[in-house]
Amino acid sequence: MQRSVLSAVMVALFVETKLSRAASSTVTNFTLPKWQSTEQVSLTDYAGQIVVLDFFAYWCVPCRRASEEVETGIQKYYAGKKGNPHGVTVRVLSINIEKDNPKQTAEFIRQTGLSLVLNDADAALLEKFGAAGTPFLVIIDGTRAQKDTKDTRDFRVLYQESGFEGTKKLRQIIDGIKPPKAARAKSDDEQAAIEHATGPPVSHKGGVSFDALLADDIQITSTALTYGQKRGGTEWSLNYTHKTYDEDYEPFKQFDFLGTPEHLSEAYDGGQLSLRQSLHPSLTLLASVGGYEGFTDYRSLWLANYYKQQFAKFFPNIYERPDPKGFNTSGGLRWEYQPTTGFLEAGFLYAEDEIAPGYDRDDLGNALRGGKYLYTHSPYLKFENVLTSRLRTLHEFQFTDTTRRERRYAYRGSVNVALGEQWTGRVAGGYTSEDPALRAWHVGATLEFEIAPRWLVSVSGLYYTDTGEIENSLFISTAAPGLQTYQGGLGLRYAGESSSFSISAGPTFAKYEPVSLGTRPFTNLYQDRTWVAVQAAWGFEF
């Protein structure tokens, strides 16, 4: 459980990352009316300037922040400086795509303080750019275009992106645009050669997160550090995770005469390197490799200690000190089959794990050591769809085949819905099936509310249940009985321009079904618990 919580935080840190499109296309001229006016505005009106297009709709929650920041951080910023560092004028054109409810659009314009709004009421221009989602931002270099040009191929698109990456990113590009005179007689080829030599700009991402899961007898913490770089179409990140387990091991005396109470303290260290390489504007290669040393969960540590107490002293030749470790590697392809709205990802994961072995006894009472190597093959398939500007879905299918375990089929899905100007809802669910009898499913919901610009509070709930693991044929079965958990949480998130952080906390109530006879020695492991989960994460870009 704590594993998925951690990965969710890490995913949250990187979920904003999207690849910029190769940015050397041109745009043909367009003409749009001004908001609530008959006056027409054409792109060619801004020949010789830098044009930033900001597509918005009043109901689009992230547009509010984007439009506001673009107006102050780009339009007013460059107006105050009389252009970019090379003296090129910068003009922001805010473009409304919603024809209904003009009153609300007017209110949006008033609140965000937009100075020049055009109307693209049927979103035709937005579609021309191949985007269906807002906010959508475009930077057009018009420095080569002449005032009365008929040849609009001189308007070059340097940047176009769904989602708002912050004014810092936009300024980086705007500041790099030089007028042709400053570049003197340099041809386009020479310009390209210069860009090639210096390379596209590098951006850095870092993150720190901390998780704790605390119960009366078991405490788990997890600290993760992340650093990543993005340069052009290449992006990589490195993650290091350190976990600690503290457990008050308590033998179930009624079924265990040899066991003694013990305090267990163990650590886990893991690292993961992930790579994303853009192969084509709509195709990205994903690769990842990682390794770890230490117990992966509190349960395996508890079970290993049971075996230690039962076998270490009595069978020194058969018992082995556990040394769990493993590595994994995965590869995949992400295909953007519909620009910015439809993604298909397919991949394959391979992992080798050395686990703490289990022990058994033969008919004569002699000890036997179980296997300790697991080999996992796991293909997966993901679909992500932006169905409308307000509705996004994600579906994931995974098949897992691990040696000495039954095959496992899992589905996970989630739906994100923008409920209003400040409300976002997320519903997620999943189902797992393992032959012959394990079934597990979960459903959860999160509601997020923007209490102030960039500040969001959320409330979430999750219900999970399974039918219990399949009992193995061992003398003592370690199989967990059926489990139900109820989880609740309150969170606070700050989404800043170049840094973000979140904190959340909440209880989890875990209720086990009664242990079966074969599992009775683990009664104290599989007892009902109340956990408190605390999470904090901080991510930044520079």
Add this chain to the structure above:
Amino acid sequence: MNSITRHPRSRLLWLALAFTLFTDLAPAATYQVGNIVTNFTLVARRAFTRPDGTAVPAGAAVNLRDFEGRIVFLEWFAVWCPYCVAAAPQVKTGIVDFYAARGGNPYGVPVLHIAVNQEANASYQAQTDSFITQQGFSPVANDYGPGLGTNRVRFTFQSSGQPIFAVINGVTNSPSHQPWQLLVNHLGYGQTDFNATLAGIRAVIDTVQSPAPPPQLTVPKRNGTNFEFNFTALSNRVYRVQTSTNLTNWTTWRTISNVTGSVLVRDTNAPSSGRMYRAVTP
């Protein structure tokens, strides 16, 4: 129609026969309930006093035949076995203390519990000793020792597994059971409530009858054509009263279900002389 119904039935019969053959042949020969258990030897792990008053020092031989007149309840255990650990206190309550409080089974036959340690490995002995002390096992024996091999006795009851519970009738002249007959041969703690298992074992123990003392016919009286005498015997037993004229040929005259232990028997049609009476158990 006959041929249709007969065919599957005969096949079923063959299957049943094959199954019986295999199940009978497959396992090593272990005692089945009803078998007569031959004498065996365990080793006293701690000193104890036999029912006849003989002191048995630790390390001495403990023979099944030492416990004549008792119902012998054997419990094989290993200290590492979770189900043995769980079963022991329940056996103490449900068998040892239960029969001690009642002075034996309903027929007054004492029940003797012997805990038998099956784990010979030296590294387990300290833990085994503390377990024995905790449980208050006495007598307690080992199923191993010089010249005895390891777990040889245990494997005559069950070919593998633990705990094992075996109950043997040591009443040599019981009217209900043969001497050294195996009454219970139970393996494991079971998936169901173990106290229910013990209740089932008690039900079997409770059927072992003590040897019946001879009934006594006393205070004979003649009263006209009536002949009376007092009949005294164990209660709750069935007796037949027989008559004879020559002490050689006996015919059953009446059957008495003696509830109270003593009744007045009256022959209202007794001849003036030459009729002899006796009582026998069925």
